Amino acid sequence: MSEQLQATVVVHGGAGGSRDQDDGCRFAARTGRDRLAGGASALEGAVAACVALEDDGRYNAGSGAVLCLDGHTIEMDAAVMDSQGALGAVACIQRVKNPVLVAQAITRTPHWLLAGEGAERFARTAGFPIHHQISERQRAKHERLMATLGSREPATPGVANRAFADYWNYDTPRVFNPCDTVGAVTRAADGTFAVACSTGGSAPSLLGRVGDTPIIGSGFYAGPDGAVAVTGIGEHIVRRLLAYTVYGWIAGGMPVDEAIRRGVDLFPREIDVGVIAVSRTETGMHSNREMPCAVVSAGDA
Template sequence: MTRQLQATVVTHGGAGGSRDQDDGCRFAANTGLDRLAGGGSALDAAVSAVVALEDDGRYNAGSGSVLCLDGRTIEMDAAVMDSQGALGAVACIQRVKNPVLVAQAITRTPHWLLAGEGAERFARTAGFAIHHAISERQRAKHARLMATLGGSEPATPGVANRAFKDYWNYDTPPAFTPCDTVGAVVRDAAGNFAVAGSTGGSAPSLLGRVGDTPIIGSGFYAGAEGAVAVTGIGEHIVRHLLAHTVYAWIAGGMGVDEAVRRGVDLLPQEIDVGVIAVGREDAAMHSNREMPCAEARA
């Protein structure tokens, strides 16, 4: 007989964000709990929480996604996974409102990851409407990025600003915001786990850039012993397979709090990174930057 556990939802709004945005993470976590209470699965709860974050507009996901360097393109990634075999992801998808819902729909196909034009075509086939809205907040963030790229201070740690001009691959000529993600991890009362994540990409970046968010084991992982979501600079996160590394520590008996802290410590201090995770008994969140986050239990 399965032991009844305390249902738990943990959410984050991206490493490097503001704790003033914890309210959106709390709302998202409670939205996930409500989905569980209404009979939804752990995966349904994780997706519901991330949809709330995508729709908030303050986080770099969904409605708040950063503009690419051309000032008009938005490329988004998302992924979902649970401990019962569901797995789906999208990369570089454009013109959808909630990429995480498209990722969930992919779990019902023969594939686990669709990218670019194929992902958008699938979204239309699956019934998701065309959506492309740019807010004044997004435009202002893009303007600040352009100003940074025109200066001497690197917009991305360890990368010369000129590199984005040298390798420019947009249709428009170069004209010379930040890298974050949203995510949720869930444990339901039956001990099932799920994770969902979404991002509006990294800025600055070349067209077609894919970070850690839709890469299994890097930005997300869920298994029989827990679920992990990662946020930060994907080019560094993928080199450590950070989500699976943290999951393996938890599965091996390490406390969740220790595991997420150890995971963050794997990356240099100058690289933004944050981890949230839930295990059979506990949950934790940690970042080397401010990171809006919340936990809800039932």
């Protein structure tokens, strides 16, 4: 029988976000904690927290997901995993409100990852309605991105702006958004762990781009010793299998705060990276950028 532990939820709103958005993270963490207190599983608590972040509109996920370069398309990724074997993810899904709920639904199928048109068709089969709304905030961010791409300032570290024009793969004529994610990790009172992540992708990016968020061991991992969620520039994160690397250190006995700081320190300063994690006795949050985040445990106000 699992030992009784203190139910805890840790969330982040994306590396490079503003700490002015901590209030949304606190609300999401409390939402997940309340679900755990009501008898929900670690996975249900993590998903509830992630849905709250997707619905907020200020984070690059769900309702706040960035526009692709064509100024109309929105492609999103999401993933869930727990320490009891549940695993589901979606990549490049369009026209859904809460990608993390679709990822959760995939845990009940024969597969772990669905992408693109197949993922959207599955969402309709699973009962998720068509949703495609573009806010003024999203349009304003897209206009700023277009201005950056037309300047000498690199829109993505280490990538020439002209590369996005050279390899343009949208249906619209070639013309000339920040890279972050939301995530939640939970520890239930029964000693089980879970993680849920969602992102609106990276901007700028070519159509069909997939980052670290739906890739097991890169953007997320959960096992019997804890759960880890990662945010930042996926093209760099996947090369380090960052979530699993940090999890391995925690499982080997390294303190959580040391493990996540060591993970972030694997990357040069110009690469946005953030990590949150929970173990049987500890929680941790660290980023080399400003990162909205929160932790709420049972008994907290």
